[in-house]
Amino acid sequence: MRPFDYERPRRVEAALAAVEQTPGAVYLGGGTNLVDLMRLGVVEPECLVDVTGLPCDRIEEDGGGLRIGAAVRIGDLAAHPAVRRRFPMLAQAALRGGSGQIMNMATVAGNLLQRTRCPYFNDVTKPCNKREPGSGCPARNGEHRNLAIIGHSAACVATHPSDLAVALAALDATVCVEGVAGPRRVPLTGLYRPPGDDPRRDTVLEPADLITGIEVPAPRVTxxxxxxxxxxxxxxxxxxxxxxxxxxxxxxxxxxxxxxxxxxxxxxxxxxxxxxxxxxxxxxxxxxxxxxxxxxxxxxxxxxxxxxxxxxxxxxxxxxxxxxxxxxxxxxxxxxx
Structure with missing residues (x-):
């Protein structure tokens, strides 16, 4: 693994500045996906900006709905009384997302932003348009049993691996984002980009954008x-x-x-x-x-x-x-x- 710098800001503004001003800097949540990709050589960040110390680790009830902090651990989300009582589907998805060890480390925002598990993306000895546009998509004629059947393109047939994102999309959730241009709210169904001809970017987020929370509206009583x-x-x-x-x-x-x-x-x-x-x-x-x-x-x-x-x-x-x-x-x- 290549050497890298490490910062742990305590304020959202400081985290934004660190990523915006440092070439090659990326946010670090629980690290259950990012660290694996670093070990494989798929990504080689110059600096990790640890955002787990930001004040984004609470689950709050809001008018019958929920506001889930970006740094909330998946295990804590699955066990929260309000989630289990009012949003059981969300707890079901969280519980299916990984082992107990992973659930105790992985964060909600990190789960939404995890990269594909396509074997060609994770193998730097193979071409992959998601890593290097124009290099090709060997999955189309190779190992693709678990890959996409709808919404894919000639450039990429990878699937998104998050269980939580599927449940949150069905619950009409909204993602709260802080960026250089200020805060904004993005519907979860509008967060992800189709692969098109350039599948490098999975989402509509800019490099310095930081997810701070997810809002889930109150469910219909019936x-x-x-x-x-x-x-x-x-x-x-x-x-x-x-x-x-x-x-x-x-x-x-x-x-x-x-x-x-x-x-x-x-x-x-x-x-x-x-x-x-x-x-x-x-x-x-x-x-x-x-x-x-x-x-x-x-x-x-x-x-x-x-x-x-x-x-x-x-x-x-x-x-x-x-x-x-x-x-x-x-x-x-x-x-x-």
Whole structure:
């Protein structure tokens, strides 16, 4: 590992100045992703600016919603009473994000900003457009079983690995960012960039931008939610496919019996997939199909097919299409119970 400088500012302004004024400086949270990339030689920062000492490590209830500090540890998020009581889907996603050791170190902001686990990105002996634009994407014809089936480009088929980002996107969360030009708020669904022709940048953040917190609005009283994840192992594994669903049910007004499941309709929903795209994938087509439709398995299956019609799987990951479809249908069906 190359030598590097280290700073631990106590104020947000000092952290911003350190990264802006020091070429090659990057922010350091828990380090569970960044340090691995440094050991592999994928990134070689000149200076690490440790932001875990900033006053961004609290979870506060706010009008029925939450404000989650960027430096909150994943384990603390999963165990927080307000999260478990009002946002169980968020706790479910946090608990599926890694081992106990990782959860005790990794921060919320770091989890959202972790880099892809594509094997070619992590191997500096191989070409990779995400590391060196124009060098190629060997994953397209190589090892891509766990990579993207939708939203990818000819330049990059990597997937985003965060479980937490998928759940937060479904909860309509907003990211609070401090930058050189001042503070701003970015919808979590607008935080990530599609790969396009230059996949180096995963997000819309500028180099000195610092996430200070995440705001989660109050849930609808009648909404049900769930996060489900399919992985190669029961724990300590990234998602092959995951889905976060928020479902709000009403009663059909077409004369059917109101109190029974077959008399229910989908009043509103939010669906976000993980493990299938370069970012948390908002299933807009499926949501449109479901709003006002019967809350029944055939309608769930139709919505899933509509969303995944745009999938462009590669040679070895076409199995993700029926897997994602079945996972969404099963999750929606379980939320009816």
């Amino acid at each position: 909404a049900r939610s769930r996060y489900r994840k399919v992985s190669d192992r029961a724990s300590f594994a990234f998602a092959v496919v995951s889905v976060a669903v928020v479902l709000d049910l009403g009663v059909r007004n077409d004369g059917e019996t109101g109190g029974l499941a077959e008399g229910r309709a989908v009043r509103d929903c939010r669906i976000v997939f993980g493990g299938i795209a370069p970012m948390p994938w908002r299933a807009v087509r499926a949501e449109e199909e479901l709003r006002g439709a019967r809350a029944a398995e055939p309608d769930f299956a139709r919505a899933a097919r509509a969303e995944l019609a745009a999938a462009r799987p590669l040679r070895d990951n076409a199995f993700k299409v029926p897997l994602a479809r079945n996972l969404l249908v099963r999750t929606l069906t379980e939320l009816m119970e």
